[in-house]
Amino acid sequence: MLDPRAFRRFQKNRGAVFGAGLVVLLVLFAVIGPMVSGHDPNLSDFTGGRDPSGSIAGPGGRHLLGVDPLLRDSFSRLAHGARISLLVAFFATTLSIVVGAAVGLASGYAEGTRAQSLDTVLMRAVDVGLSFPYLLLVMAIGAAVGETTIVTILMVLGLTSWFGTARIIRSKTIQVRHLDFIMASRALGQSTPAILLRHILPNVAGPLIVIASASVAQMIIAESVLSYLQVGLPPPTATWGRMLLEGQRFYTVAPRLVLAPGVLIFLAVLGFNLLGEGLRDALDPHED
Amino acid sequence: MLAYLGRRLLWSLFTVWAVVTLTFFIYNVLPEDPARVIAGPQARPADVARIRTQLGLDQPVHVRYGRYMSNLVRPPPETKDDAVWKLGPVRIDLGVSYLKRKPVTQLLAKALPPTLLVGFLALVIEVAIGAAAGVLAAMKRHGVLDYGTVGLTLVGISAPTFLTGLLLQHFFARELKLFPLDGYGQTSAEQLHSAFLPALTLGLYGAAYYTRLVRDEMITLLKEDYIRTARAKGQREWLVIVRHALRNALMPLVTVVGLSMGGLVGGAIVTEKIFRWPGIGSLSVDAIVERDGPVIMGVVILFSTVVVAANFLVDLSYAVLDPRIRKR
Numbered sequence: 001m002l003d004p005r006a007f008r009r010f011q012k013n014r015g016a017v018f019g020a021g022l023v024v025l026l027v028l029f030a031v032i033g034p035m036v037s038g039h040d041p042n043l044s045d046f047t048g049g050r051d052p053s054g055s056i057a058g059p060g061g062r063h064l065l066g067v068d069p070l071l072r073d074s075f076s077r078l079a080h081g082a083r084i085s086l087l088v089a090f091f092a093t094t095l096s097i098v099v100g101a102a103v104g105l106a107s108g109y110a111e112g113t114r115a116q117s118l119d120t121v122l123m124r125a126v127d128v129g130l131s132f133p134y135l136l137l138v139m140a141i142g143a144a145v146g147e148t149t150i151v152t153i154l155m156v157l158g159l160t161s162w163f164g165t166a167r168i169i170r171s172k173t174i175q176v177r178h179l180d181f182i183m184a185s186r187a188l189g190q191s192t193p194a195i196l197l198r199h200i201l202p203n204v205a206g207p208l209i210v211i212a213s214a215s216v217a218q219m220i221i222a223e224s225v226l227s228y229l230q231v232g233l234p235p236p237t238a239t240w241g242r243m244l245l246e247g248q249r250f251y252t253v254a255p256r257l258v259l260a261p262g263v264l265i266f267l268a269v270l271g272f273n274l275l276g277e278g279l280r281d282a283l284d285p286h287e288d
Numbered sequence: 289m290l291a292y293l294g295r296r297l298l299w300s301l302f303t304v305w306a307v308v309t310l311t312f313f314i315y316n317v318l319p320e321d322p323a324r325v326i327a328g329p330q331a332r333p334a335d336v337a338r339i340r341t342q343l344g345l346d347q348p349v350h351v352r353y354g355r356y357m358s359n360l361v362r363p364p365p366e367t368k369d370d371a372v373w374k375l376g377p378v379r380i381d382l383g384v385s386y387l388k389r390k391p392v393t394q395l396l397a398k399a400l401p402p403t404l405l406v407g408f409l410a411l412v413i414e415v416a417i418g419a420a421a422g423v424l425a426a427m428k429r430h431g432v433l434d435y436g437t438v439g440l441t442l443v444g445i446s447a448p449t450f451l452t453g454l455l456l457q458h459f460f461a462r463e464l465k466l467f468p469l470d471g472y473g474q475t476s477a478e479q480l481h482s483a484f485l486p487a488l489t490l491g492l493y494g495a496a497y498y499t500r501l502v503r504d505e506m507i508t509l510l511k512e513d514y515i516r517t518a519r520a521k522g523q524r525e526w527l528v529i530v531r532h533a534l535r536n537a538l539m540p541l542v543t544v545v546g547l548s549m550g551g552l553v554g555g556a557i558v559t560e561k562i563f564r565w566p567g568i569g570s571l572s573v574d575a576i577v578e579r580d581g582p583v584i585m586g587v588v589i590l591f592s593t594v595v596v597a598a599n600f601l602v603d604l605s606y607a608v609l610d611p612r613i614r615k616r
Contacts, residue, residue, distance in 0.1 A: 015439075015442075124299070124302075124303075127299070127303055128303050128306040128307060128310070130595075131303050131304070131307055131592045131595045131596050131599075132307055132310075132311075132588075132592065133587070133588055133591035133592060133595070135557055136557070136572055136576075136584075136587060136588060136591065137311070137314070137588070139572075139573070139576045141314060217446070221448050224448060224450075225448070225450070225557075225558055228450050228558065228561075229557065229558070229561060229573055230577065231576060231577070241450075244450060244451070244454075248454065251454070251458060252462070258454060262448070262450075262451040262454070262455075263451075265448050265451065266446055266447050266448065266451060269445075269446040269447075269448065270442065270443065270446035273442060273445060273446050274442065277442075
């Protein structure tokens with residue numbers, strides 16, 4: 001499915017390798033961070049959380065990155081935040097890609113055939129979906145569901161973000177559909193689902209991977225925006241957006257409370273964006 | 289041509305209707321009792337029930353939907369004139385806010401100018417920076433300037449608006465004291481002054497996208513025959529760029545400006561929250577936190593209409609600009 005030349009092109013692209021490195025570091029931080037921090041992210045440290053002058057402990061010493069105003073270990077909270085960000089972003093992207101690819105494949109394969117009406121209906125649905133004020137909708141659902149959990153957040157994010165993917169995959173499917181080997185397998189009597197899955201899907205996998213990588217970046221931002229606007233996961237769960245919001249009031253005394261989650265969000269998004277662009281250039285080389 | 293436009297207009301109306309309907313049902317079938325929210329957590333069940341009847345929330349959801357939709361375009365006769373929007377013969381009535389006890393149309397009308405002010409300034413910043421940086425990068429292809437610009441745009445795209453917003457606020461307002469920290473201001477001069485930082489926050493983000501688009505578009509266009517002809521005529525390079533290439537690069541960019549409306553909306557919510565800007569973004573965040581259904585519906589209707597109208601205008605401009613589409 002993937003060309004070995006693509007891998008070589010990817011390796012030569014410094015930006016892409018840097019992005020991949022950032023992503024790997026981030027995943028390591030999310031997986032190992034909470035284990036090595038040695039502190040509960042939601043537990044206030046009343047004994048060691050203050051420095052000799054009585055203000056909250058800064059970086060170094062007992063708490064690697066200091067504590068927040070509620071005397072909770074910042075490193076541990078950041079690492080748990082990374083876990084939530086990545087979990088939500090990964091599963092929401094998977095959901096969005098699966099739905100988007102299914103709709104795009106069906107719609108593109110039906111276009112111009114007897115099943116044209118299927119294409120029309122699906123694409124009109126996509127038009128409607130793209131006209132939704134998406135963040136607003138996510139917030140409204142999140143608020144109305146009441147108890148917001150990781151599952152509701154990733155469902156809402158995943159199910160409201162597949163419209164663009166469907167459009168792109170539809171146009172790729174239309175391009176691939178008329179190639180000779182598709183005609184051949186149809187002439188040989190292969191069923192439509194088999195053709196879609198075995199022959200067309202691998203040919204649109206390149207764009208899908210690229211979209212997925214960019215989508216993870218978008219989802220990380222979306223999750224942190226929801227948390228920042230207080231409609232994401234409820235406290236005391238450590239999320240980057242929430243930490244940023246809580247740190248804001250203390251910006252003048254402890255800028256690290258805002259900068260640490262902010263910079264992490266930035267690096268995570270940058271990493272996935274670079275990775276996505278590197279993948280795009282590697283999988284779909286355009287001649288200069 | 290007319291048939292094409294008519295069809296597009298019908299689909300636009302259908303899209304708005306679908307968005308409104310979906311939002312209504314999503315909001316109304318979810319387990320959330322606005323009456324309980326209005327009455328407060330301590331209220332007696334009898335009071336909650338009374339409020340529920342007053343607001344008509346005891347009716348089944350399809351009845352409420354029918355009433356909402358018919359009120360939308362045909363307000364009951366007792367509705368005051370300042371509570372509706374008049375679009376020619378049509379009077380748009382969006383109902384009354386549960387908590388603010390004011391017509392939603394009035395709330396939206398009050399919140400719209402601040403948002404438009406910031407949105408317009410942001411668009412100016414976005415297009416100015418984007419066009420200039422994109423053209424420069426395309427001209428110095430594979431040079432330091434090009435790689436620097438592309439790198440910076442990646443940073444711009446990856447930086448979440450709440451981080452840039454907070455940093456700009458800290459640096460320009462708190463440290464340098466060049467701009468107010470937040471808020472709206474009384475006079476127009478004050479308003480323009482305090483609009484700058486939120487606009488810059490949104491504009492920088494948009495500029496990052498826009499720069500890449502202009503750059504890619506220019507790189508393709510600079511390879512065209514007519515550019516070579518212009519150069520061969522001995523025309524100065526900047527004239528070639530501005531008169532021949534940039535002009536043509538602007539056409540696909542119409543789409544982007546239209547499509548970025550949706551993005552601006554999302555960014556506006558966060559930016560308005562950071563700078564305590566009394567616009568549509570703040571109104572909608574408040575409405576969602578307070579579970580104020582009519583206001584949420586009003587904002588959704590307004591936003592989706594703007595997005596659909598922008599798309600319609602983009603298609604229209606294509607039809608006018610591109611003779612191939614005119615024929616369809």
